[in-house]
Amino acid sequence: MSESALPDTPEVVVPRQETPFARFVSEYAESPVAVVSFVAVVLIVAVALFAPWLSPQNPYDLAQLDIMDGRLPPGAKSPEGWTFWLGTDDQGRDMLSGIMYGLRISLGVGVGSALIACVIGTALGLTAAFAGGRVDGSIMRLVDLQLSFPAILVALMILAFLGKGVMNVMLALVIVEWARFARTARSAALVEARREYMEAARCLALPKWRLIFRHMLPNCMPPIIVIGTILVARAITLEATLSFLGLGVPITEPSLGLLIANGYQYMLSGKYWISFYPGIALLVTIMAINLVGDQLRDVLNPRLKR
Amino acid sequence: MSELTLDVQGLSTHFFTRAGVVKAVDDISFSVARGRVLGLVGESGSGKSVTGFSLIGLVDPPGRITTGKILFQGRDLTKLDERELRDLRGNRIAMIFQDPMMTLNPVLRIDTQMIETVMAHDNVSREVARQRSRDALGMVGIPSPEERLTSYPHQFSGGMRKRVAIAIALLHRPDLIIADEPTTALDVTIQAQILAEVQRLAREVGTALIWITHDLSVIAGLADDIAVMYAGRIVETGAVEEVLDRPLHPYTHGLIGSVPSRNARGSRLRQIPGMTPSLLNLPVGCAFRSRCPRADAACAADPPDSFPVEGRTLRCFHPQLEMVA
Amino acid sequence: MTTWMLRRLIQAVFVMLAMTVIVFIGVNVIGDPIEILISPEADQAERARAVAALGLDKPLWEQYWKFLLGALQGDLGRSFVFNEPALKLIAQRMPATLELALTAVLMSVVIGIPLGLYAGLKPSSLAGRTIMGVSILGFSLPSFWVGLMLIMVFAVQLGWLPSTGRGQTAELFGVQWSFLTANGLAHMVMPATNLALGNIALVLRLTRAGVRENLPMDYVKFARAKGISPSRVVFVHVLKNIMIPIVTVVGLEIGGLIAFAVVTESVFAWPGMGKLIIDSINVLDRPVIVAYLMMIVLLFIVINLIVDLLYTVLDPRVRLENKE
Numbered sequence: 026m027s028e029s030a031l032p033d034t035p036e037v038v039v040p041r042q043e044t045p046f047a048r049f050v051s052e053y054a055e056s057p058v059a060v061v062s063f064v065a066v067v068l069i070v071a072v073a074l075f076a077p078w079l080s081p082q083n084p085y086d087l088a089q090l091d092i093m094d095g096r097l098p099p100g101a102k103s104p105e106g107w108t109f110w111l112g113t114d115d116q117g118r119d120m121l122s123g124i125m126y127g128l129r130i131s132l133g134v135g136v137g138s139a140l141i142a143c144v145i146g147t148a149l150g151l152t153a154a155f156a157g158g159r160v161d162g163s164i165m166r167l168v169d170l171q172l173s174f175p176a177i178l179v180a181l182m183i184l185a186f187l188g189k190g191v192m193n194v195m196l197a198l199v200i201v202e203w204a205r206f207a208r209t210a211r212s213a214a215l216v217e218a219r220r221e222y223m224e225a226a227r228c229l230a231l232p233k234w235r236l237i238f239r240h241m242l243p244n245c246m247p248p249i250i251v252i253g254t255i256l257v258a259r260a261i262t263l264e265a266t267l268s269f270l271g272l273g274v275p276i277t278e279p280s281l282g283l284l285i286a287n288g289y290q291y292m293l294s295g296k297y298w299i300s301f302y303p304g305i306a307l308l309v310t311i312m313a314i315n316l317v318g319d320q321l322r323d324v325l326n327p328r329l330k331r
Numbered sequence: 332m333s334e335l336t337l338d339v340q341g342l343s344t345h346f347f348t349r350a351g352v353v354k355a356v357d358d359i360s361f362s363v364a365r366g367r368v369l370g371l372v373g374e375s376g377s378g379k380s381v382t383g384f385s386l387i388g389l390v391d392p393p394g395r396i397t398t399g400k401i402l403f404q405g406r407d408l409t410k411l412d413e414r415e416l417r418d419l420r421g422n423r424i425a426m427i428f429q430d431p432m433m434t435l436n437p438v439l440r441i442d443t444q445m446i447e448t449v450m451a452h453d454n455v456s457r458e459v460a461r462q463r464s465r466d467a468l469g470m471v472g473i474p475s476p477e478e479r480l481t482s483y484p485h486q487f488s489g490g491m492r493k494r495v496a497i498a499i500a501l502l503h504r505p506d507l508i509i510a511d512e513p514t515t516a517l518d519v520t521i522q523a524q525i526l527a528e529v530q531r532l533a534r535e536v537g538t539a540l541i542w543i544t545h546d547l548s549v550i551a552g553l554a555d556d557i558a559v560m561y562a563g564r565i566v567e568t569g570a571v572e573e574v575l576d577r578p579l580h581p582y583t584h585g586l587i588g589s590v591p592s593r594n595a596r597g598s599r600l601r602q603i604p605g606m607t608p609s610l611l612n613l614p615v616g617c618a619f620r621s622r623c624p625r626a627d628a629a630c631a632a633d634p635p636d637s638f639p640v641e642g643r644t645l646r647c648f649h650p651q652l653e654m655v656a
Numbered sequence: 657m658t659t660w661m662l663r664r665l666i667q668a669v670f671v672m673l674a675m676t677v678i679v680f681i682g683v684n685v686i687g688d689p690i691e692i693l694i695s696p697e698a699d700q701a702e703r704a705r706a707v708a709a710l711g712l713d714k715p716l717w718e719q720y721w722k723f724l725l726g727a728l729q730g731d732l733g734r735s736f737v738f739n740e741p742a743l744k745l746i747a748q749r750m751p752a753t754l755e756l757a758l759t760a761v762l763m764s765v766v767i768g769i770p771l772g773l774y775a776g777l778k779p780s781s782l783a784g785r786t787i788m789g790v791s792i793l794g795f796s797l798p799s800f801w802v803g804l805m806l807i808m809v810f811a812v813q814l815g816w817l818p819s820t821g822r823g824q825t826a827e828l829f830g831v832q833w834s835f836l837t838a839n840g841l842a843h844m845v846m847p848a849t850n851l852a853l854g855n856i857a858l859v860l861r862l863t864r865a866g867v868r869e870n871l872p873m874d875y876v877k878f879a880r881a882k883g884i885s886p887s888r889v890v891f892v893h894v895l896k897n898i899m900i901p902i903v904t905v906v907g908l909e910i911g912g913l914i915a916f917a918v919v920t921e922s923v924f925a926w927p928g929m930g931k932l933i934i935d936s937i938n939v940l941d942r943p944v945i946v947a948y949l950m951m952i953v954l955l956f957i958v959i960n961l962i963v964d965l966l967y968t969v970l971d972p973r974v975r976l977e978n979k980e
Contacts, residue, residue: 175916185937272938285801297812300804311798417885418883420880420881425882428878434878435878436896437972438900439892439893439896440972451882
């Protein structure tokens with residue numbers, strides 16, 4: 026074996042020194058669809074963040090709205106001379122501006138709730154994995170119970186008790202999503218706990234928190250990031266659905282879902298744009314995040330690699 | 332030579348993977364006569380199983396038969412279409428698989444799996460097919476076959492499952508049975524019982540048998556002829572006593588040396604140094620040369636088939652012609 | 657087997673009890689029932705009288721006990737809006753929802769399994785890859801948006817299908833059903849398709865994954881080595897194996913579909929219990945909300961039990977373990 030390997034050694038000695046991050050980037054970039062999706066996500070986030078500077082109109086400033094501009098089709102001119110590229114809604118609100126501000130709320134609620142759910146779920150998942158026994162059993166029982174009911178039902182229940190509002194929607198989303206994070210974190214932790222480096226760390230008699238947070242958590246992150254990406258998309262979808270049903274965000278802070286709901290009644294009379302364009306914005310956002318998540322899963326999942 | 336049931340000439344089966352070509356079976360030739368038993372011997376990964384699948388046309392992509400002829404009772408199987416092959420499979424040529432746990436469908440009852448085999452080839456009623464299935468189960472020594480017919484595979488032990496698989500192979504009294512490690516994981520008494528049954532079949536029905544195994548002691552007691560495979564090639568063939576008593580290829584020699592025997596008690600077991608080479612992009616030349624004590628510069632070329640003794644073939648530049656110690 | 661059933665039943669009762677506690681706390685502690693029952697102009701004495709009449713001055717556990725006793729007798733209060741027993745309202749609306757959900761289940765199996773088989777048997781073909789690509793959409797598109805698009809295209813633009821309501825119904829077993837009339841069926845096409853989309857994608861992907869997983873297995877190769885026809889290998893040997901996970905998942909998803917019908921019913925104005933619950937939440941008709949939640953939890957538990965039973969019937973390995 027050693028003899029046959031000898032002629033190859035010169036090639037082995039001078040590999041291009043690749044940082045793990047560079048390798049991650051190049052593997053991610055193997056799929057053009059994933060790259061486009063990533064760019065789309067970045068653009069969408071940028072639009073959401075800078076909406077006040079990018080949008081032609083502040084859709085919440087009632088002084089800027091003129092009811093006479095209501096329900097204008099895309100491309101119509103405003104009295105002041107600028108164009109409503111995507112038309113206006115029944116209040117005379119520029120749809121393009123409405124969508125930009127709507128994205129802000131949709132993304133804010135989706136990402137915010139996923140982050141909180143991630144922290145809570147991961148903490149509980151790691152606790153379950155480390156404590157084992159009764160603690161593990163009761164946490165996972167709760168996870169199973171939670172996951173056996175569909176998200177929409179749980180969210181409905183919570184909003185029925187608490188009423189509408191951005192905070193209540195976020196709370197509902199967190200309650201719906203924490204269980205998936207907990208399950209993912211627990212299974213990742215159980216795999217990691219058997220690895221040699223954990224054995225070594227245990228032998229050094231490091232404090233338990235250090236063991237979990239400094240040594241184990243970073244290695245558990247890949248699956249959590251993957252599930253997190255997909256859950257952000259799910260949270261945005263669920264928020265839009267709840268808002269569409271009239272149970273989500275209040276009318277003063279319309280997310281994409283609420284914009285779609287507002288246009289629904291006009292769709293049957295052929296004024297499609299009030300619902301259609303927010304729908305497209307929602308769709309592109311969800312698809313882009315999902316595709317990024319898919320590619321992340323392919324790149325980060327060691328099981329799929331040969 | 333007597334009537335040949337199977338005559339394989341220059342068969343190659345290659346797998347075209349993304350990493351390169353795997354020459355799992357590379358230019359092998361052998362034959363089995365009616366009623367004879369051929370032992371196909373080699374380590375795991377030497378291409379024995381792929382040889383078996385090649386014979387019945389069940390090599391799945393990315394693998395395929397690239398060259399060679401498989402003459403079964405004079406017909407070249409590589410020229411047959413899927414429909415014609417299907418008529419032969421399970422009917423004239425049967426195969427017994429390696430892993431008894433996985434070969435039977437876990438969610439179908441034994442009778443379903445046996446009756447469908449009978450009815451696939453013979454135009455008989457369900458009742459007759461059932462009757463034949465029951466008889467076949469009895470033949471391989473399964474007690475109360477009538478009740479066992481309605482069982483599911485998981486209700487059988489591993490050895491029993493293997494016997495069911497063998498019973499299925501025997502259903503049509505085939506002309507050729509390809510048995511891939513059929514008795515490993517069986518306990519010795521059952522193994523002996525099955526070996527006896529198979530030998531009886533070979534003698535009485537004239538079934539030819541290819542017994543694929545890594546266990547030389549089974550071959551010694553059962554086979555008439557032997558073919559030794561190494562890294563996708565057949566390195567040596569011959570009558571079983573001849574080859575075992577006087578191995579010519581250094582690999583065969585090493586293989587025999589590594590079998591523990593009663594006579595050599597107390598003496599050290601010899602082992603072949605090194606590991607089986609990867610079949611991926613195997614270089615030209617004798618594949619055994621990196622592990623061979625007799626290798627020299629000449630071995631970098633492919634050794635041709637030679638016929639050192641009547642009835643034997645060999646692929647080696649430096650055969651071990653002296654007697655084994 | 658019987659002890660196993662008994663254990664499952666006891667478990668189900670416990671889950672049910674836990675849900676009554678959650679719902680009770682949700683409705684009576686987090687929300688204040690007095691707020692909705694009494695007009696804001698009511699004076700202090702009037703308030704106190706109402707509190708006493710509703711038993712709200714009693715300790716919490718006593719209130720819960722009363723609620724539980726009522727629930728056991730099928731009394732979950734009267735709807736403020738319709739002034740009818742809440743449970744009766746739910747029961748009236750349930751057939752419409754069940755009809756929609758079961759049609760969607762049927763569609764997901766009838767469409768999902770053949771497409772999944774095809775995609776699994778020919779994974780690299782153009783059609784196979786297209787099926788998989790489109791199925792991703794089935795998962796990630798927000799269902800209400802798909803519903804709107806269906807209405808926009810097939811009802812508004814093309815005018816082929818009616819967009820709202822149940823259409824004509826006919827009576828069977830004393831209940832009105834849409835699927836018995838042509839007009840009702842036409843009304844059902846879009847909502848059922850909309851509701852089924854996610855599940856079609858799910859069944860399709862499960863089937864494909866099952867085929868991909870089972871094809872390389874030895875039992876498939878052995879079946880082929882027996883010389884039986886390729887169609888028998890696929891439709892008897894492989895399909896029977898992958899049916900086990902599919903039946904389990906489809907069964908469990910029925911509950912999800914009934915819950916998700918909330919969205920579809922709102923989009924297509926389908927008068928089922930999903931539409932009822934949304935309307936009730938919007939006007940805070942709490943007895944109806946409570947009745948709906950209890951009903952759906954009960955449905956879930958019953959469905960889970962049935963699926964577990966089915967699973968043991970389908971998989972001989974599980975059947976044996978449970979017998980012992």
